[in-house]
Amino acid sequence: MTRTLQFNWRHILSFALIILIAGFVVGSAHAADAGRIKVIKGAVSVERGGKHIAAAVGMPVLVSDSIVTGPDGSVGIAFLDDSVLSAGPNTVLAIDKFVFDATTHQGEFETSLKKGTLAAISGKLVKQQPESMRVKTPAAIMGVRGTEFVVKVAEGAN
Numbered sequence: 001m002t003r004t005l006q007f008n009w010r011h012i013l014s015f016a017l018i019i020l021i022a023g024f025v026v027g028s029a030h031a032a033d034a035g036r037i038k039v040i041k042g043a044v045s046v047e048r049g050g051k052h053i054a055a056a057v058g059m060p061v062l063v064s065d066s067i068v069t070g071p072d073g074s075v076g077i078a079f080l081d082d083s084v085l086s087a088g089p090n091t092v093l094a095i096d097k098f099v100f101d102a103t104t105h106q107g108e109f110e111t112s113l114k115k116g117t118l119a120a121i122s123g124k125l126v127k128q129q130p131e132s133m134r135v136k137t138p139a140a141i142m143g144v145r146g147t148e149f150v151v152k153v154a155e156g157a158n
Helices: 002-032 124-128
Strands: 033-041 044-048 051-054 060-062 066-069 074-079 084-087 092-100 107-121 133-136 141-144 148-153
Touching: 033 044, 033 092, 066 074, 107 124
Parallel strands: 107 133
Antiparallel strands: 033 060, 033 074, 044 051, 044 066, 066 092, 074 084, 084 107, 092 107, 107 148, 133 141
């Protein structure tokens, strides 16, 4: 009986450890998700953890990702708060911060447009908190108060 009891406890502890690790991995991945790529034309990649990954429709966009479009590239991204960002050719756009509470619609959304063009339609965050969305450029920081806007950063802008 002692041997059977030890065997069962070992299995129970192993199972509990697996559940704990799986929950942490799933929770961590979900916590960093900001949105998904909905449309791609031409060359588009995602820089994640120092690696360039070819972008694909349906691919998650994570906090700390940079979206890079080539000379013929453009991309459309839908975020969890229903914001939509579109980046044109030769664009580098970093997702610096995205926090969104689906119940209260509170949070923050910060991006950095390093070069290129960005068109946006703001979502639930801006409707709930007008100051919650910011776009940084090499020359300025724009606080979004309206619902639609376009930003362009020229090559060599400071």
